[in-house]
Amino acid sequence: MKSLSIRNLSKTYFDPYAGKHVTAVQAVSLDVPEGEFVCVVGPSGCGKTTILNMIAGFIPLSGGEIVVDGRSVSGPGPDRGVVFQSHALFPWKTVLENVAFGPKMRGVPLADREAIAREYLALAGLAHAADRYPNELSGGMQQRVGVARALANQPAVLLMDEPFASVDAQTRMTLQEELTRIWQERRPTIIFITHDVPEAVFLANRVVVLSKGRVLKEIDIDLPRPRVWDALIEDERFKTLSAQVLQLVRSA
Amino acid sequence: MTAPAVTGASPRPSAALKRLTGAVTFLLPLVVLVIVWEAAVRITQVHPGVFPGVGAVMKAGAESIRDGSLWMHVGASMGRVMLGTVLAILVGVPLGVLMGVSPAVSTFLTPLFRFFSVLAGIAWIPIATLWFGYGFGAIIFVIFNAVFFVVAYNTLLGVSGIPITLRNAAASLGAGPWTMLREVLLPGALPNIVTGIRTGLGFAWRGLIAAEMIATNVGLGYMLFLARDFYRTELIVFGMVVIGILWLLIDRLILAPLERRTIERWGLVRS
Ligand SMILES: Nc1ncnc2c1ncn2[C@@H]1O[C@H](COP(=O)(O)OP(=O)(O)OP(=O)(O)O)[C@@H](O)[C@H]1O
Ligand SMILES: [Mg+2]
Numbered sequence: 001m002k003s004l005s006i007r008n009l010s011k012t013y014f015d016p017y018a019g020k021h022v023t024a025v026q027a028v029s030l031d032v033p034e035g036e037f038v039c040v041v042g043p044s045g046c047g048k049t050t051i052l053n054m055i056a057g058f059i060p061l062s063g064g065e066i067v068v069d070g071r072s073v074s075g076p077g078p079d080r081g082v083v084f085q086s087h088a089l090f091p092w093k094t095v096l097e098n099v100a101f102g103p104k105m106r107g108v109p110l111a112d113r114e115a116i117a118r119e120y121l122a123l124a125g126l127a128h129a130a131d132r133y134p135n136e137l138s139g140g141m142q143q144r145v146g147v148a149r150a151l152a153n154q155p156a157v158l159l160m161d162e163p164f165a166s167v168d169a170q171t172r173m174t175l176q177e178e179l180t181r182i183w184q185e186r187r188p189t190i191i192f193i194t195h196d197v198p199e200a201v202f203l204a205n206r207v208v209v210l211s212k213g214r215v216l217k218e219i220d221i222d223l224p225r226p227r228v229w230d231a232l233i234e235d236e237r238f239k240t241l242s243a244q245v246l247q248l249v250r251s252a
Numbered sequence: 253m254t255a256p257a258v259t260g261a262s263p264r265p266s267a268a269l270k271r272l273t274g275a276v277t278f279l280l281p282l283v284v285l286v287i288v289w290e291a292a293v294r295i296t297q298v299h300p301g302v303f304p305g306v307g308a309v310m311k312a313g314a315e316s317i318r319d320g321s322l323w324m325h326v327g328a329s330m331g332r333v334m335l336g337t338v339l340a341i342l343v344g345v346p347l348g349v350l351m352g353v354s355p356a357v358s359t360f361l362t363p364l365f366r367f368f369s370v371l372a373g374i375a376w377i378p379i380a381t382l383w384f385g386y387g388f389g390a391i392i393f394v395i396f397n398a399v400f401f402v403v404a405y406n407t408l409l410g411v412s413g414i415p416i417t418l419r420n421a422a423a424s425l426g427a428g429p430w431t432m433l434r435e436v437l438l439p440g441a442l443p444n445i446v447t448g449i450r451t452g453l454g455f456a457w458r459g460l461i462a463a464e465m466i467a468t469n470v471g472l473g474y475m476l477f478l479a480r481d482f483y484r485t486e487l488i489v490f491g492m493v494v495i496g497i498l499w500l501l502i503d504r505l506i507l508a509p510l511e512r513r514t515i516e517r518w519g520l521v522r523s
Contacts, residue, residue, distance in 0.1 A: 058420050078426035088417040092439040101435070105426035153425055 003034040003189040004055070004157045009064035010213075011050050024050045026213040027064070032157070035187040039200035041245065042210030043252050048193045051210075052161045055191065056082050069156050078102060081155030083163045087142040089134035095121065095145050096130040102153025120152040121145075123182060140171035147179065151188060160192045164199070173229050176202055180227050197246045201238060202227055207245055211252030219245060278504070304486035309493065312486040321475070325491075326498065328471040329464065332388070333456055336395025340452065344400045345445060348407025349437055358408060365405055373398040373459035381467050391463045391471075398459040399452035406448025410441025443515045450507040457499050472498075 011025040025047040032038050040048055053059045055066055057076040065072055068079050081102075089098050096117050103113035121127050124144040134142055143163050150158055164172045180203060183190060194200050200207045201221055209216040221241060223232065232238045286306060292298075293305040300308055316322040351358035376397050380390040414436065422436045438445075464473025472495055479487035 056420070056424055058423075076420065076423035078424065080424060082421065082424045084417050084421065086415075086417060088415070088421040090418060090421075090436070090439070092442070101422070102425040105428075105431060149425070 003036075003069060004030075004032040004191070005067040006030040006051075006055065007065045007067070009051065009054060009061060009066065011047070011054060011059070011062045024213055025054070025062075028210075028213070028215055030208060030215065032189055032191060034189055037183055037190045037192070037203060037205045038208060039192045039194060039204035039206070040208045040210060041194055041197060041200045041249055042216075043249060044195060046210045046252065047213040048195075048210060049161055052082075052159050052191065052193050055157070056080055056159050078105065078153050079156045081150030081153055081158045083143070083146045083150050083158065083160040085162045085165055087134065087139075087146045089142060089145055089149070091134050093133075094130065095126065095132050095134065095137070098134065098145060099149045099152050101149060106153075116152055117148075120148040123151070123185070124148040125178065138171075139167045140175060143167060143175060144178070147182070151182070151186065156189065158188045158190045160190065162194055163192075165194070165196075172199075177228055179203060180225065184225055195249075197249060198242050201242045201245055202229070202232060209245060209248045209252060216252055217248055219248075301483060301485050304489055308486040309490045312484065313490040313493075316475075316487065316490070322494070325470060325472050325475045326494070328468075329460060329473070330498075332391050332471065333395055333453070333460055336392045336460075337399050337449070337453060337456060339392070340396045340399035341403055341445075341449065343396075344403035344448075345407050345438075348404040348445075349411050349433065349441070351404070351408040352411025352437065352441070358412075365401060368397075369401045369405065371397075372401050373455050374462040377459075377463050377466055380463070386467045388468070390467045391460065394459045394463045395456045398455035399449070402452035402455065403445065403448040406444045406451070407441050410444025411437050413444070414440035443511070446507070446511045446514055450503065450511055453502065453507065454499070457495075457502075461495060 007029050009025055009028045010023070012021045012023050014020075015022045028047075028051060030038075040051070042048055050059070054061050057074060057080065061074075067073070073079070089095075090101070093101070096114060099117035099120055100113040103116050108116065118127065118130065121130055124147055126141060126144050126148065129137060129141060129145075134145065137145065146163065147160075164175050167175065176199060182188075183203075192200070192203055201223075204221050207219045207221060209219070219241070223235070223238060223241070290306045293303060304312075313322070347361075351361055373394065376394050377390070380393045384390040384393055418440065419432065419436055422432055427435060460471070461473040461476070464471035465477040468474050472491055476488050476491040479485075479491060
């Protein structure tokens with residue numbers, strides 16, 4: 001069974017300044033089987049965020065179809081978890097309450113949903129921060145909570161739009177390693193958007209390169225796991241793949 | 253003159269000490285006002301019927317406390333403010349939320365809000381007395397008007413100031429319309445709602461005193477008006493002092509801490 005299938009997705013925006021319609025996404029098709037980790041890369045403005053927002057149901061489609069677990073979807077829903085670039089945690093809820101939010105929406109009783117939340121916080125290495133408020137956390141910790149909150153709802157697909165773009169380089173590498181570890185433990189289906197080519201190659205099973213609203217090429221990443229930066233940074237295969245993807249992005 | 257001594261006593265100020273110095277710096281100007289008042293009365297030898305000294309006002313106050321009339325007036329005024337405010341919140345918050353989530357509703361209502369907000373309060377007294385007669389209903393109506401528009405408008409600001417990503421996050425975690433309201437819109441707008449209530453209560457307090465002078469036979473406004481009829485200047489001044497002090501207490505002990513708590517705890521910074 002395929003977890004996510006996008007068929008002929010397209011999006012046109014009306015540009016009020018130019019006074020005409022602009023095509024941001026054009027006939028994009030993509031199949032993401034259950035448990036796969038796909039990274040979407042492409043130059044700024046190529047339509048990455050637009051595609052993710054359509055999959056998440058935040059903006060309407062101009063054409064095409066999105067199928068999750070065999071069902072055509074429209075509008076946001078708990079089958080598609082989202083991790084945002086700006087963490088989007090509820091500032092009036094503690095870390096624990098944030099992570100327990102999805103289960104709460106499903107009607108899970110308090111004790112049970114707190115247990116679920118603690119489990120996923122531990123998975124994200126944040127068991128100690130359960131009772132803090134989001135504004136008391138560092139940027140890296142906020143993103144970890146965002147990942148835990150999305151995973152705790154056990155979505156069919158996890159959508160991530162440049163979630164590590166606004167943290168420092170050291171923290172970003174740690175977060176990337178943690179995400180691959182979590183993926184190996186739980187095998188969620190992930191679509192991860194980034195413009196950082198090494199990040200995409202490091203994380204993914206498959207990298208999809210976009211160009212001007214279309215899929216330019218898909219590249220399988222056959223690097224072994226677990227992946228850690230200390231080993232990969234000198235790895236010839238990693239270098240070759242990164243160079244290949246980078247060249248495609250720059251030609252896009 | 254104890255303040256400087258106390259501040260200098262301890263190198264690391266404790267929370268209690270900080271509260272104390274806060275209270276002292278707040279009260280000091282008021283104390284200076286009383287001193288200047290008494291000095292001015294003594295120096296100018298103004299007739300007590302025009303403006304009384306501190307002693308005469310305190311005597312009038314003690315008398316009204318002893319005979320129970322002060323409590324009666326304060327109780328009546330506070331009860332009206334509370335009822336009118338609660339009603340205004342019950343109507344204003346839902347309307348503000350509706351405006352916050354629906355651009356069409358807010359586009360339609362915004363000019364009306366601008367129009368009515370300048371009328372909020374005492375401008376409604378004449379027509380309120382026509383509609384509700386001289387009494388309770390007219391006063392509640394005036395207070396309601398003073399609080400309602402401010403609360404609704406601030407709720408609108410609060411709701412429309414909630415980042416769209418927070419609503420998107422809630423929706424993608426499975427929130428429906430009601431849970432969105434309860435879990436995101438109301439808590440997200442709460443700091444603004446509290447600010448609206450604080451501002452609105454300020455208007456309400458003024459509107460109340462004005463309305464009570466005209467439309468009733470009990471309450472602080474009526475107390476001032478009655479005292480004037482008997483040329484009891486010292487009672488008028490005492491009433492004014494009570495009105496000011498009551499507002500300071502409500503604002504400083506209830507509203508300001510509430511506003512600070514909601515904003516600071518969540519780290520929300522709103523313009
Ligand atoms: N709301 C909008 N109205 C009009 N045009 C839009 C809107 N959102 C995006 N666009 C346009 O659609 C195109 C794709 O934008 P999108 O945000 O999806 O790019 P992106 O790949 O995510 O870029 P970045 O890497 O900079 O985040 C751009 O040309 C952008 O200007
Ligand atoms: Mg983007």
